[in-house]
Amino acid sequence: MVTVEKSQLANGVPRHLKVEDLRSFATVELAVATPWQAGVCFLPECGRRFQPARDWQMYCCTECERAGTAEMRKWGHRMALSALTWRMGKYEKHDTAIRDLTRAARRHVTHVQSAWLSDRQSRAAASGGGDGI
Numbered sequence: 001m002v003t004v005e006k007s008q009l010a011n012g013v014p015r016h017l018k019v020e021d022l023r024s025f026a027t028v029e030l031a032v033a034t035p036w037q038a039g040v041c042f043l044p045e046c047g048r049r050f051q052p053a054r055d056w057q058m059y060c061c062t063e064c065e066r067a068g069t070a071e072m073r074k075w076g077h078r079m080a081l082s083a084l085t086w087r088m089g090k091y092e093k094h095d096t097a098i099r100d101l102t103r104a105a106r107r108h109v110t111h112v113q114s115a116w117l118s119d120r121q122s123r124a125a126a127s128g129g130g131d132g133i
Contacts, residue, residue, distance in 0.1 A: 044124035
C-alpha cells in the first residue's frame with residue numbers, strides 16, 4: 001500500500017459529488033427575493049406567523065418542516081423522470097421521436113408545476129391563509 005502525504009493532495013481539484021440545493025445555488029438571488037414570506041410558515045395549510053431563528057427559516061416548527069419536505073418529495077417524484085427526460089433530449093437535432101418525447105416531458109414538468117401551485121393555493125384557501133405561494 002502506498003501512503004500519500006497530505007501535502008501532495010493540498011492542491012488537488014475539489015470533487016463536487018452532489019448538487020447544491022436552491023438555497024446554496026441561488027444564495028444571492030434568495031437574499032433579494034424569496035418564494036416565502038419571512039416570519040410566515042411556508043406550509044400553506046399552516047401559514048402561522050413566527051419569529052425566525054435564522055434568516056433562511058421557512059417553517060414555523062419541525063412538524064411543518066417535515067410536512068414541507070414530504071410535499072417537496074411528493075411533487076418532486078412526479079417531475080423527476082420528466083425533468084431528466086427533458087434534459088437528456090434537450091439538444092437532439094435529428095431524431096424526431098426523441099424531440100417529440102422531450103417536448104412532452106417539458107409540457108409534463110410545466111403541468112405538474114401548475115398542479116402543485118394550484119394545490120398549494122387550494123390548501124391555503126381552505127385553511128383561511130393567503131395564496132399558498
